[in-house]
Amino acid sequence: MFKKIYLGIIFSLFLVFIYLAYITFQPIRNVSAKEVKPKTGVVSHLTVQNGNLFVSLENDRHVYYVKQYQKQGLDTVTLNQKILKKEITLHHINKWTPLTRDGIHPHISRIEVAGEQIFNEIEE
Numbered sequence: 001m002f003k004k005i006y007l008g009i010i011f012s013l014f015l016v017f018i019y020l021a022y023i024t025f026q027p028i029r030n031v032s033a034k035e036v037k038p039k040t041g042v043v044s045h046l047t048v049q050n051g052n053l054f055v056s057l058e059n060d061r062h063v064y065y066v067k068q069y070q071k072q073g074l075d076t077v078t079l080n081q082k083i084l085k086k087e088i089t090l091h092h093i094n095k096w097t098p099l100t101r102d103g104i105h106p107h108i109s110r111i112e113v114a115g116e117q118i119f120n121e122i123e124e
Helices: 002-025 076-083
Strands: 036-049 052-057 063-066 087-094 104-113 116-120
Touching: 036 076, 036 104, 052 076, 052 087, 076 104, 076 116
Parallel strands: 063 104
Antiparallel strands: 036 052, 036 087, 052 063, 087 104, 104 116
């Protein structure tokens, strides 16, 4: 009897682990306006690594990113001129995962500077 209870508990924990892994590593596709949250701040750093653009804001511990930014029509020279050391509004995914418990998923879906959209992948 204890063996069945033990196996039931192990199987339940396995299912919970699979679910948490799924919501953590689920790819981001077809972002809608209801899934994002705006964040305003001054850009302190822009970094390019492995084809991805990383953006850091002053007084914010998160590092936000745009995957494959060059395929999105962005280039580093223009971005440095338009957003570095300037106040921007970026829209990030608002999603809880075990790795982002504060709900801030660092994937950038939209970048705005002074009302001008620099980048947008939100489907409206």
